[in-house]
Each structure stands twice: as structure tokens, then as C-alpha cells.
Amino acid sequence: MIHNFNPGPAALPPEVIARVQAELPDYRGTGMSILEMSHRSKEYEAINAAAEAQLKALLGLGDEYRVLFMQGGASMQFALIPLNFLPAGGVAEYIVTGSWGEKAYEEAQRVGSVHLRASTAADGYRGLPNVEDCTPDANAAYLHITTNETIQGVQWPAELPLFGDVPLIADMSSDFLSRPFPATRFALMYAGAQKNLGPAGVTVVVIRQDLIERSRKDLPVIMRYATFAKNNSLYNTPPVFAVYMVHLVLEWIKDQGGLAAMAERNARKAALVYAAIDASEGFYSGHAVPSARSLMNVTFRLLSPDLEKQFLAEAKEAGMVGLAGHRSVGGIRASLYNAVSPESAAALAHFMQDFAKRYG
Incomplete structure (x- = not known):
């Protein structure tokens, strides 16, 4: 028996692998594999819609949020977030508790003005910053955190401290859907699927509608969250197979309780x-x-x-x-x-x- 402790791509539920194996040659009587099916087909659009609904149900979210299926991994989000939400003359704030938060912060600096609200680099990223050091300036465009640092093994508690009233954005790539958490506290959450959600190839973004509406409109179309929301993640060809597997993993999580x-x-x-x-x-x-x-x-x-x-x-x-x-x-x-x-x-x-x- 193999015990898989890979950090991502990571272990997938055996039940999901078995179902994929059974459905792969002929997806539900279509005579085609999901791998060769049009993303404009009614079968795939049903998968896409079901995955969004399943995820929102697990998180207890309503119509004020959208779920987007994007590509480029969390690393792409490091750039898209400041591009969309950091206006000229504005400042974004970051709390850095490990290597991935550091990368997000560095990427945002290439886009605009960024303030390091708190960091634990001085102690080698072994813990979390003092809560009193974490409240952002009330005029900040947003505050970014990384809920779990895979490299250092440091994680924020599920209940999280209060971070003020600015839009809270989080990289949750490595602990998304691993526990209940106050999802409505976040304006945007994103996660590469390859740890808890499915295979590599799709990045799940959960975003509040009002944040979409306030995002910049002068970016290239493919770089705007509004584009993906308007087109239900089908503006261009999505990572069809990866989204299909996310759909199955979400079903598995629900079935587990x-x-x-x-x-x-x-x-x-x-x-x-x-x-x-x-x-x-x-x-x-x-x-x-x-x-x-x-x-x-x-x-x-x-x-x-x-x-x-x-x-x-x-x-x-x-x-x-x-x-x-x-x-x-x-x-x-x-x-x-x-x-x-x-x-x-x-x-x-x-x-x-x-x-x-x-x-x-």
C-alpha cells in the first residue's frame, strides 16, 4: 500500500478515482469521454453549474457570491488581485506568515503601492503575528492573508481574528474545505485545486459580487474577474476535466459529512x-x-x-x-x-x- 503525503498534486479520494475510471470512456451515455466533450455542451455546463452550487452550499454562501473556475494557479492570482482591485493612488495591505504570502506580497509590489501590515519573517515563519498588529488602515484597498503556509506548516485558526472592515482576500490553496470557517468574512478566497479539491489545472475563486463590480474595467478582458463571472467561467475553454473532478470531490466531501x-x-x-x-x-x-x-x-x-x-x-x-x-x-x-x-x-x-x- 502507498501512503501519499505529497504536497500537491496530492492524494485524491479513492472513491472519486474509481468513479472517474468508470465514467471516463463514456460520460453518462453520451458516447464520449469528458476529455473530448465540448465545454459548450449541456452536459458540461451542468457539471460547471453543479460545482458552483455545491461549493457555495458547503460554505453556506448565497447569491452575493460567485464561484469562478480559472487557470494559472494561485501564482496567477497573486498578480490578478492587485491588477483588479488596487486602484491608482490606493494601497493594498498584506500579512505575511510564510513563503507563499511572501510571493503574493512581492508580486503585488510590481503592480502598485503595497504595505506590509505584519510579517513573521524575523522568526523564520514559525508562528503568527500579534493580532493587534494585523488591523489594516481603514482606507486600504484590501487586506491579503495566506490561511495555511504549506512550506513552513503554519496555519491561521479557523475562527480567525477580526481584521477590520476592508475587503479580506485569502490564499486558501492548502486548507480550503478542510474545516468550517466564517466564509462570509471574505471578499475573495482562492485555491489551487491540487491539494484538497481535485487535480492540478484549475484554480477555484470565490468572490463577492460587490468586489466584482468595483474592479478595474480597463484591463485586458481575460484578466478581469468580471469576465469570468459574466460568462460563468466559460469565456474561453476552461480546464474541463479538472472542473469535472472538482465536482466529484465536492460530492465526496458532502457525502463524508x-x-x-x-x-x-x-x-x-x-x-x-x-x-x-x-x-x-x-x-x-x-x-x-x-x-x-x-x-x-x-x-x-x-x-x-x-x-x-x-x-x-x-x-x-x-x-x-x-x-x-x-x-x-x-x-x-x-x-x-x-x-x-x-x-x-x-x-x-x-x-x-x-x-x-x-x-x-
């Missing part, structure tokens, strides 16, 4: 791995401070780089893949996204305990 069930499942998995770290008497050292630990990406180091290489080699032999830390920081990272089973988390925790006994 929704976001509350995902939260319980994910907390149980993370607790197993963090317990192995905490009980190791320093053999494993977690990167994030306990109060900011991610339930999605458990990051830790061993006593030496050589020991980390041995850990990865033996883990691979035991059927555990995707555990190497990001190339920019090294170490170990176990990504525990929605589709990763509790059995896989338990297997990793057992392996960690055994490894520490043998080499500690």
Missing part, C-alpha cells in the same frame, strides 16, 4: 503525527510553534541532514511517498490533506516512533 466531518478527520490525523514529534524527546523538532501548527502540513527536522536522508529513504521503502520538505527549506513535510486517510497518518506516526527508537 461536509466540512465538520473534514475538520474532525483532519484534526485526528494531525494529532497522531504531532504526538510522535512531541514524544520523541527532541529527536524530531517541529518547525511551527504549537499555537500555529498546521493541520494540513506537518513540518519537522531530525537531528542531522544525514538522518533526514535516512528517514526519507526508509519511509519510501515502507510505502510512504512525498515526505521531503520543500526544496527551499529542506527537512520533512507530511501533507495531510482531506483525502489522506487516517490509516496513512497512523502508519506514519508508527514509522516515526520506530525510527526514533532505532536511531535516537
Whole structure:
């Protein structure tokens, strides 16, 4: 058995893979695969509409929000957000708690005036900033946060602090739909699908209607959120297969019990791995401070780089893949996204305990 801890593209629910396999040659009697079907067909338009409705239902959102299916990953959103919402003479504010927030901030600086409201870079992105340092200027165009940092393994709490009244925008690529959260607090949320939502190739954007209406109108048409909203994400050819799989994953999440069930499942998995770290008497050292630990990406180091290489080699032999830390920081990272089973988390925790006994 393979235990898939890849950080993205990541594990998908086996039930979804089985359904895709069954439907792939002939989608519901059409005689065609979803891979060769027109995005203007009534069959695909039904998939597209169902995915939007499913996602809004899971989040408890109404008609004041739209769901857009876009391409370019979160990295494209880093540029599109300031291009659409940062007016001439305006200022956007960013809170940076890790590498991806840093990239978003740097990209926005190429577009306009940006203020770093708070950052935890000085402590190596191990925790979260003081809440009193996070309230943006009331005149800011928007405030941007990253809810979960995959590289450092740092996550904001689900309930989130209050960030003032400016439009709140969040990169949720690695913890979207992993737990309930106050979705109506956000003016825009975006997530690359390849962690919790489906395969690589589509980026899901949930955006409030009033934000669409206030966005710039002098951009190239393909770069405007309003274009995607007006055309139900069908302005140009969408990533049809990826959206189809997002639709199936959303059905799977609902069938599992929704976001509350995902939260319980994910907390149980993370607790197993963090317990192995905490009980190791320093053999494993977690990167994030306990109060900011991610339930999605458990990051830790061993006593030496050589020991980390041995850990990865033996883990691979035991059927555990995707555990190497990001190339920019090294170490170990176990990504525990929605589709990763509790059995896989338990297997990793057992392996960690055994490894520490043998080499500690």
C-alpha cells in the first residue's frame, strides 16, 4: 500500500478515482469521454453549474457570491488581485506568515503601492503575528492573508481574528474545505485545486459580487474577474476535466459529512503525527510553534541532514511517498490533506516512533 503525503498534486479520494475510471470512456451515455466533450455542451455546463452550487452550499454562501473556475494557479492570482482591485493612488495591505504570502506580497509590489501590515519573517515563519498588529488602515484597498503556509506548516485558526472592515482576500490553496470557517468574512478566497479539491489545472475563486463590480474595467478582458463571472467561467475553454473532478470531490466531501466531518478527520490525523514529534524527546523538532501548527502540513527536522536522508529513504521503502520538505527549506513535510486517510497518518506516526527508537 502507498501512503501519499505529497504536497500537491496530492492524494485524491479513492472513491472519486474509481468513479472517474468508470465514467471516463463514456460520460453518462453520451458516447464520449469528458476529455473530448465540448465545454459548450449541456452536459458540461451542468457539471460547471453543479460545482458552483455545491461549493457555495458547503460554505453556506448565497447569491452575493460567485464561484469562478480559472487557470494559472494561485501564482496567477497573486498578480490578478492587485491588477483588479488596487486602484491608482490606493494601497493594498498584506500579512505575511510564510513563503507563499511572501510571493503574493512581492508580486503585488510590481503592480502598485503595497504595505506590509505584519510579517513573521524575523522568526523564520514559525508562528503568527500579534493580532493587534494585523488591523489594516481603514482606507486600504484590501487586506491579503495566506490561511495555511504549506512550506513552513503554519496555519491561521479557523475562527480567525477580526481584521477590520476592508475587503479580506485569502490564499486558501492548502486548507480550503478542510474545516468550517466564517466564509462570509471574505471578499475573495482562492485555491489551487491540487491539494484538497481535485487535480492540478484549475484554480477555484470565490468572490463577492460587490468586489466584482468595483474592479478595474480597463484591463485586458481575460484578466478581469468580471469576465469570468459574466460568462460563468466559460469565456474561453476552461480546464474541463479538472472542473469535472472538482465536482466529484465536492460530492465526496458532502457525502463524508461536509466540512465538520473534514475538520474532525483532519484534526485526528494531525494529532497522531504531532504526538510522535512531541514524544520523541527532541529527536524530531517541529518547525511551527504549537499555537500555529498546521493541520494540513506537518513540518519537522531530525537531528542531522544525514538522518533526514535516512528517514526519507526508509519511509519510501515502507510505502510512504512525498515526505521531503520543500526544496527551499529542506527537512520533512507530511501533507495531510482531506483525502489522506487516517490509516496513512497512523502508519506514519508508527514509522516515526520506530525510527526514533532505532536511531535516537
